[in-house]
Amino acid sequence: MTQTRTHSRPLAFALVALIVGVAAAIVLKPDASVKAALERPFGFVSIGDARGGGFGAADGYVGDDYLDVWADLPALNKLQPDLREAVRAAAADAAADGVELKVTSGWRSAAFQQYLLDEAVAKYGSYEEARRWVSTPTGSRHVTGEAVDIGPTDAADWTIRHGSDHGLCQVFANEMWHFELLTTPGGECPALRPDGSS
Ligand SMILES: [Zn+2]
Incomplete structure (x- = not known):
């Protein structure tokens, strides 16, 4: 003892x-x-701030919550149908892998996109730096319904690795959450672009 x-x-x-x-x-x-x-990528933080800008669901504002891929909201309903279907199919695959795949931003109105860009210019202090993170109303693929932001981080990571099964590709090296249909299902994604201004 x-x-x-x-x-x-x-x-x-x-x-x-x-x-x-x-x-x-x-x-x-x-x-x-x-x-x-x-x-909480910049665009997402800014979307939270957009309450002050008076934007709502009709402009694609989705709030701070992660959106279910089946949510009945303009952010999803105004996506291009093939992109929306790809995201839903990817979410089903992710769920089978134990990953909850959600949407943090989808379609946005041109006015909402302009607001986000203006906010980014104010935040970053220059138009050039803001453009690395937020596109113009005429250039943004969110406005045309051809881009979707996926979260949380583990879901974005999952989509980077498996999204191409459904044609979904990461586009910008500095935005691991932003995906577009850039290949055929099972195909190879194009090389990443450095950021949204490139
Ligand atoms: Zn995006």
Whole structure:
């Protein structure tokens, strides 16, 4: 019994040190903050701000919640039908893999897109930098119903790896959440473009 006690104290210290070490590793894990930032890409944050701009569901504003792929809202209803079907099929595949695939933004009106661009210019301080993240009303594939933003991060990651089964491709290297139909089902996606201004 005495022998057990003399050994148990160093053991307890070792255990505490291990717990503190693991906790520190979790808290300080560098990619945790990166992932959190990706969960709230700029366009998404801005869409949340868009309440102040007076935009609603009719303009494709979807709020802060992740949207179910079957939601009956203009953001989904005004997507090109083949893109909408691809996203729904991908969501079914993702679900089979245990991943919940949701939509954070789909179709947007031109006025809403202009508002997002104006907000981005104010946020980034220059039109050039804003354009790396937000397209113009005439250039945005969201306005034409040809682009969809997918979340959360694990769903976007899943779509990067498996989306091409349904023709879905990541387009911009700086936007892991933005997908367009850029290949035939099972085909190869084109090379990534650096950002939306390229
Ligand atoms: Zn997008």
